[in-house]
Amino acid sequence: xxxxxxxxxxxxxxxxxxxxxxxxxxxxxxxxxxxxxxxxxxxxxxxxxxxxxxxxxxxxxxxxxxxxxxxxxxxxxxxxxxxxxxxxxxxxxxxxxxxxxxxxxxxxxxxx
Amino acid sequence: xxxxxxxxxxxxxxxxxxxxxxxxxxxxxxxxxxxxxxxxxxxxxxxxxxxxxxxxxxxxxxxxxxxxxxxxxxxxxxxxxxxxxxxxxxxxxxxxxxxxxxxxxxxxxxx
Numbered sequence: 672x673x674x675x676x677x678x679x680x681x682x683x684x685x686x687x688x689x690x691x692x693x694x695x696x697x698x699x700x701x702x703x704x705x706x707x708x709x710x711x712x713x714x715x716x717x718x719x720x721x722x723x724x725x726x727x728x729x730x731x732x733x734x735x736x737x738x739x740x741x742x743x744x745x746x747x748x749x750x751x752x753x754x755x756x757x758x759x760x761x762x763x764x765x766x767x768x769x770x771x772x773x774x775x776x777x778x779x780x781x782x783x
Numbered sequence: 784x785x786x787x788x789x790x791x792x793x794x795x796x797x798x799x800x801x802x803x804x805x806x807x808x809x810x811x812x813x814x815x816x817x818x819x820x821x822x823x824x825x826x827x828x829x830x831x832x833x834x835x836x837x838x839x840x841x842x843x844x845x846x847x848x849x850x851x852x853x854x855x856x857x858x859x860x861x862x863x864x865x866x867x868x869x870x871x872x873x874x875x876x877x878x879x880x881x882x883x884x885x886x887x888x889x890x891x892x893x894x
Contacts, residue, residue, distance in 0.1 A: 704881050716826075716873060716885035723881075762825055768881040769833070770841055771816075773825035 677774035694763030703766030705746035711759040789886035806874030814877035815857040819870040
């Protein structure tokens with residue numbers, strides 16, 4: 672069975688600091704992908720970053736980077752230089768693109 | 784650019800009533816899907832479609848029907864609403880690099 676696990680229900684970070692949100696996955700497929708989505712209090716789902724299992728380098732999108740460790744089956748999201756607007760729920764999702772599974776989410780609060 | 788459009792945004796039903804949640808996308812995406820989001824549980828896949836005329840079940844399909852007669856539209860039908868179906872529903876379509884584009888969601892309450 673495909674599974675996505677986020678073990679941090681809530682995280683706090685000081686403004687301008689970096690923060691890492693954890694995600695582990697379980698799959699027996701060789702080809703798969705991991706995603707991160709942001710859900711602010713307004714409720715919309717915002718795509719942040721994608722990592723394919725065959726990508727040789729860790730994905731980066733602006734202040735977001737994905738620390739992909741295939742052997743450990745982890746795909747942690749790193750947010751650098753946190754901003755107040757980063758306060759939101761963050762979801763890890765994957766690994767099958769056809770039947771995407773979401774983790775339970777991490778509520779990130781950025782402190783001024 | 785409309786993207787993925789969901790209607791209605793809010794809906795209150797009585798137990799046993801039926802309704803259809805509408806979803807339309809203008810990006811010519813083949814893949815579309817429906818999710819429900821319950822507090823503390825993330826999003827769970829209800830049904831998905833890989834193209835017109837093709838649908839399949841996700842993780843939580845019971846109580847929901849879908850059809851895909853056109854590439855643009857993917858409605859979700861509740862035939863006999865139950866309080867357990869109170870949730871936020873999201874429609875999504877998949878674009879390049881597997882990226883999902885989400886609609887703004889429908890808040891459904893079943894009394």
